[in-house]
Amino acid sequence: MTTKCEDCPLRRLDVFKEFSKDELIFMDRFKTGELIAQPGTEVLAQDASSTQLYTALSGMGLRHKTLEDGSRQVVGFVLPGDFVGLQTGVMDVMRHSVEATTQMTLCVFNRSEIWSLFKNQPQRAFALTHLAAQEESLLGEALTAVGQLDGMGKVAWALHRFFTRLTALDLNSNGRVPMPYRQQDLADALGLSLVHTNKTLAKLRDKGIASWSDDDLVVHDEARLAQLAHVGSEEAKPRPLI
Structure with missing residues (x-):
């Protein structure tokens, strides 16, 4: 059974901003169904177009770009609440692929209706812009970590x-999260x-800071992990949900 937007389990989480009544009505029309993707399924393909856009309702995936020699660069990870497919909605084709790592349930939206969202739902349009800006910010953080931190700092x-x-x-x-x-x-x-x-990873485990095994990440000393990562301890700010 397809989950109605008003019954979405993600909406109750503090990390997501509330919907107005009008936004909920629009989102129920904007959503056309749900996709169940098994592990390894390519949800969106690099250099290809798609008639659909998605929000991850449950499960996890990753974004990756394949180079001409066949090598792969992971450019991001997809967690519940993440919106994917904006590139194909705005630029016609995806510049990277999106693949399911676990079984995923994705809310499906019709790409052809994205203009209606911008035209008739300014709050939803701003939410979509907010998510794009947030993804840009995260990519900036990742690039800084990759370019400026040592191996321990990057992993931390x-x-x-x-x-x-x-x-x-x-x-x-x-203290245990799925990974x-x-x-x-x-x-x-x-x-x-x-x-x-x-x-x-072995050093972090031996130092009693964090351990990753059996698809779970356990953080034993969050303050020390944050120190190694050169990040503050600020709480996650509420963000829109599409």
Whole structure:
């Protein structure tokens, strides 16, 4: 059964801004259904167009770009509440692929209605712009981490980012959050070798700071992890949900 926007489980989370009554009515029309994507499914393909846009309702995925020689660069991760497909909605084609890592449930929106959103729903249009600006900000943080931090700092930054975002999504159970990715995915995202990533994760575990195994990330010392990542301890600010 398709989840109605008014019954969306993500809406109750403090990390997402509230909808007005008019926005809920519009979103129920804008949403055309739901897609269940199995692990490994390519939801959106690089250099291809799509008639659909998505919001991750549950499950996790990743964004990656494939180069001409076949090598892969992970450019981001998809968590519940993330909107994907804006590139194809605005630029006609995707510049990277989006792939399901776990089973995902995605809310499906008709790409042809995006102009209606901007024309008739200024609050929703601003929300979409907000999300684009937020993604730009996150990419800036990631580029700074990759370009300026050492291997320990890079891995610590990524783990801290996962931990704080998943905590805000109410997925933290006694310091444990789901992280169903491979070490290779993290290495690709940070520009590190798999060996270096593995050794760095082992050091963080041995120091009693954080441990990642069996698809779960456990943070034992969040303050120390944040210090290594060169980030503050500010709480996640509420953001729009599409």
